Amino acid sequence: MSELVEVVHLTKRYLTNAALADISFQLPEGHIMGLLGPNGSGKTTLMKILGGLLYPTSGSVFIDGVQPGIQTKARVSFLPDVNQLNRWMSVGEAGDFFHDFYADFEPQRFEGLLKVMGLRPEQKISSLSKGMIEKARLSLVFARKARLYILDEPFGGLDPLARRQILDALVADFRSDASMLVSTQMVGEVERFFDDVVFLGSGSIVLSGDAEDLRAQRNASIEEIYREVYGHVETRQI
Amino acid sequence: MWKLVRYELRGRRLVSTIGLISMAALTLYLAVRLMELPPYTQGQPDTLVSGAPIIMAWCWILFYLVVTVINIFTYTQDLYGDTGYLVFSLPLTGAAILGSRLVLLVLDTLMTLLGGMASVIILTLLTPGLGSQVAPHVGRFLLTGDYWLMCLGVLTVIVSVMMIMFFGVTFGKTLPSAKKHVSSVASAVLIIAVLLVSARVGIALNQVFAGWKITLEPWSNLAILAGPHAEMEFPLGFPLLFLALGIVSFLRTSWLMDHRLNF
Numbered sequence: 001m002s003e004l005v006e007v008v009h010l011t012k013r014y015l016t017n018a019a020l021a022d023i024s025f026q027l028p029e030g031h032i033m034g035l036l037g038p039n040g041s042g043k044t045t046l047m048k049i050l051g052g053l054l055y056p057t058s059g060s061v062f063i064d065g066v067q068p069g070i071q072t073k074a075r076v077s078f079l080p081d082v083n084q085l086n087r088w089m090s091v092g093e094a095g096d097f098f099h100d101f102y103a104d105f106e107p108q109r110f111e112g113l114l115k116v117m118g119l120r121p122e123q124k125i126s127s128l129s130k131g132m133i134e135k136a137r138l139s140l141v142f143a144r145k146a147r148l149y150i151l152d153e154p155f156g157g158l159d160p161l162a163r164r165q166i167l168d169a170l171v172a173d174f175r176s177d178a179s180m181l182v183s184t185q186m187v188g189e190v191e192r193f194f195d196d197v198v199f200l201g202s203g204s205i206v207l208s209g210d211a212e213d214l215r216a217q218r219n220a221s222i223e224e225i226y227r228e229v230y231g232h233v234e235t236r237q238i
Numbered sequence: 239m240w241k242l243v244r245y246e247l248r249g250r251r252l253v254s255t256i257g258l259i260s261m262a263a264l265t266l267y268l269a270v271r272l273m274e275l276p277p278y279t280q281g282q283p284d285t286l287v288s289g290a291p292i293i294m295a296w297c298w299i300l301f302y303l304v305v306t307v308i309n310i311f312t313y314t315q316d317l318y319g320d321t322g323y324l325v326f327s328l329p330l331t332g333a334a335i336l337g338s339r340l341v342l343l344v345l346d347t348l349m350t351l352l353g354g355m356a357s358v359i360i361l362t363l364l365t366p367g368l369g370s371q372v373a374p375h376v377g378r379f380l381l382t383g384d385y386w387l388m389c390l391g392v393l394t395v396i397v398s399v400m401m402i403m404f405f406g407v408t409f410g411k412t413l414p415s416a417k418k419h420v421s422s423v424a425s426a427v428l429i430i431a432v433l434l435v436s437a438r439v440g441i442a443l444n445q446v447f448a449g450w451k452i453t454l455e456p457w458s459n460l461a462i463l464a465g466p467h468a469e470m471e472f473p474l475g476f477p478l479l480f481l482a483l484g485i486v487s488f489l490r491t492s493w494l495m496d497h498r499l500n501f
Contacts, residue, residue, distance in 0.1 A: 013414065014414055015414050017459075052325060052327075052328055053323070053327065053499070053500075053501035054498070054500055054501055055498060055499065055500065057414075069330070070329045070330065070331060070496075073327060073328065073329040074329035078327050080323040082318070082320040082323065083320055084320050084321060084322075084323035084324040084327075085321075085324065086249055086321055086324065088248075088249045088252075089249075097245060097324075100241045100245075101328045101329065101330070102328075110409065137337075143317070144255070211415055
């Protein structure tokens with residue numbers, strides 16, 4: 001199995017702090033990786049670098065053997081943690097936009113996903129609730145036949161029932177030649193899909209490995225391991 | 239790039255339509271008022287009858303200012319706001335993204351220029367007593383090469399100044415600071431500095447090349463309206479300087495987008 005993502009000694013510094021410090025990991029093809037950590041641990045920074053939206057201070061990143069740039073943007077389907085869609089667009093127009101710019105966008109798949117999500121193409125983005133916008137964004141991202149899916153806090157606006165249904169639908173259809181990197185605070189609900197996990201803390205990797213191995217080694221679920229790893233941080237924040 | 243232009247135009251269709259309908263309605267209103275007024279006489283003090291075309295010209299300038307602010311706001315929103323994820327995640331080069339903004343700027347400027355000219359000419363022709371005097375000159379004026387070259391020069395300066403602004407805003411976004419206000423201040427300082435230096439260099443160049451007479455006479459065929467201003471010359475030095483600055487700003491901004499953007 002080949003490595004789709006390779007991150008080597010990656011560092012991202014701002015003027016006064018290091019958002020990421022010497023991060024290294026690999027994501028094999030066909031794997032779903034959970035990127036976990038409290039707020040400010042560097043998850044979004046790492047995802048932006050992989051998405052080609054942020055440039056690293058040092059170290060290197062390879063997606064399918066290529067450094068992030070125009071080439072990788074055509075292969076990476078990125079879901080940011082905020083609503084990136086223009087408010088004037090309708091759901092259908094957003095689909096047309098993706099279809100125009102991404103060669104791997106599949107309109108029929110998009111239509112199918114909209115049906116699963118209970119959305120109609122003529123609905124305006126400005127008229128949708130937070131949860132509905134989240135569904136539209138997920139439909140757009142997964143209507144692409146991308147090599148890598150990067151999802152930054154993807155299920156925030158969804159109710160638990162919709163979350164479960166959508167997750168099951170998306171993962172059941174997941175291709176073996178693609179990989180997914182997901183950051184989420186809803187560890188308990190999503191962890192059953194993780195093949196690998198990376199725990200970030202203050203810009204560094206605190207713990208990483210095969211999800212099943214970690215569960216077996218510690219005799220605990222990923223959510224319990226999360227509490228164990230970050231418990232002191234959460235207590236201090238309170 | 240053209241697809242992006244199409245989407246930007248689609249996003250602004252409502253605002254553009256409202257703006258253009260308002261300007262057309264204002265032209266129509268002034269035209270109706272003009273037709274009810276007594277004829278214009280030479281040397282008449284400023285009244286609606288003598289000033290309607292000028293009022294309309296100022297309204298178009300105001301219209302253009304609003305359009306320009308919308309352009310800057312949209313660009314800044316894309317760099318600093320959430321919609322930027324949509325634009326900068328696209329597999330497009332910085333030059334293509336910036337090029338789409340450039341095309342929009344040119345379209346806006348042409349729309350304002352042609353709309354403004356049409357309004358002013360219509361109102362002038364409808365002004366009682368003035369229309370009959372001006373009408374024979376309109377055709378010749380519209381064929382004045384220097385006038386159109388001046389329009390091209392003005393377009394170049396405006397678009398280049400906007401490119402310098404885009405460069406400043408983009409530069410702010412490439413700084414190694416996560417703080418938005420630091421980027422904003424840096425952008426503003428850079429834009430002001432570039433514009434000030436450009437103005438000084440432009441004046442200096444005009445003096446250096448004073449003997450070359452690189453000027454236009456755009457009003458030479460409209461002596462009836464321009465009067466003593468008919469001989470007023472338009473210096474070509476500034477548009478040429480700004481053309482160079484615009485090209486440098488475009489190249490530098492697209493490079494920053496491709497290599498240094500800190501989204």
